[in-house]
């Protein structure tokens with residue numbers, strides 16, 4: 085009898101211990117992030133040399149500096165048209181920002197530059213800005229160069245930049261592909277397979293304006309000299325003009341999970357299945373994204389816009405930002421996943437009104453940040469978020 089009671093007591097104590105341990109574990113993963121500061125980086129205006137700032141990108145350099153980039157559209161808000169690429173730098177986690185500088189200028193061409201992805205090769209510290217030229221075909225017939233994928237590089241974290249290099253010179257398949265990288269940041273694989281590989285995904289509308297939008301990836305195993313193309317996700321039904329409800333993968337951002345798998349979060353351009361995000365995975369360093377890995381993330385509602393994804397601390401959190409609405413581009417919201425991007429049950433509302441494209445970055449072990457198009461395309465704003473880990 086006594087022995088039995090003792091055993092029961094021991095069992096109960098064990099049960100309590102388990103309970104306490106599991107509460108402690110869940111506490112470690114529960115965060116209550118909040119916006120700690122917001123600053124406007126660019127403002128669109130009817131006066132001056134820039135009409136509209138769009139397509140914000142942010143990326144932390146290995147020395148801790150944050151670089152923010154945007155398209156500075158000279159004469160109108162249209163995607164096509166002449167542009168500068170604007171950049172600002174912060175060396176104190178975004179508390180203050182240096183002046184806006186134009187690092188690229190396409191003069192007065194009818195189409196011009198478009199962003200684009202930013203990558204850093206941590207082996208060499210070489211920073212790369214990949215962008216396109218004449219991607220909307222409007223340069224056709226004007227004597228301008230054919231559309232192409234270009235890259236400028238910086239040896240000093242964005243203080244100086246090279247002349248643009250046409251990536252089609254080393255891989256002619258990139259010529260006239262009408263490929264739009266990202267927009268956002270690209271990655272370098274930190275785990276096998278293909279550790280060290282540089283990868284940037286985007287979408288292409290098919291050569292010569294064919295209606296064949298698909299998600300493609302470029303990858304380089306030689307530090308960014310030769311970029312090979314791989315098919316990410318093809319649009320369906322293949323070879324036919326697409327209509328609402330068809331599968332048309334568009335703008336994309338990728339992260340690497342700690343097991344070396346690449347997770348892509350993709351704009352669902354024609355609202356296939358739902359007004360929500362598409363996710364897919366690659367198990368071979370971005371060479372292929374098996375159709376069996378495709379998932380429609382119904383909790384990540386999306387009005388058909390560019391979103392952003394960030395792997396924080398080797399799968400501890402996968403963050404996702406977008407204009408979280410099925411009605412229009414409003415309601416910038418941060419979601420996060422604690423199961424490597426499988427489910428996104430948690431959210432933080434950042435701005436209820438007009439919000440467009442966004443891009444996330446790591447800041448430090450208790451902060452992330454994002455840049456986003458605010459009040460439709462009036463401002464590009466920087467937001468720093470404290471995680472309270």
Ligand SMILES: *[C@@H]1O[C@H](CO)[C@@H](O)[C@H](O)[C@H]1NC(C)=O
Pocket residue numbers: 146147206207208209
């Ligand atoms: C890259 O930059 C970081 C930060 O400035 C520095 O610590 C590191 O040594 C650099 N690596 C190389 C290969 O230059």
Ligand SMILES: *[C@@H]1O[C@H](CO)[C@@H](O)[C@H](O)[C@H]1NC(C)=O
Pocket residue numbers: 224225226227292
């Ligand atoms: C413009 O595009 C059309 C169709 O893609 C092509 O046949 C033509 O050669 C192009 N013209 C120039 C000047 O590139």
Ligand SMILES: *[C@@H]1O[C@H](CO)[C@@H](O)[C@H](O)[C@H]1NC(C)=O
Pocket residue numbers: 254255305310311312
């Ligand atoms: C990349 O493309 C080049 C030719 O364009 C080819 O020689 C090389 O094998 C390709 N590399 C990979 C990893 O596919």
Ligand SMILES: *[C@@H]1O[C@H](CO)[C@@H](O)[C@H](O)[C@H]1NC(C)=O
Pocket residue numbers: 341343344345367423424
């Ligand atoms: C890597 O982890 C993800 C998320 O848990 C999983 O879906 C994927 O199958 C894993 N990859 C491999 C190669 O096991």
Ligand SMILES: *[C@@H]1O[C@H](CO)[C@@H](O)[C@H](O)[C@H]1NC(C)=O
Pocket residue numbers: 408409410411415417431432433
């Ligand atoms: C905006 O986001 C909040 C969550 O942050 C959600 O409850 C609300 O329904 C969203 N509004 C619209 C119009 O989608």
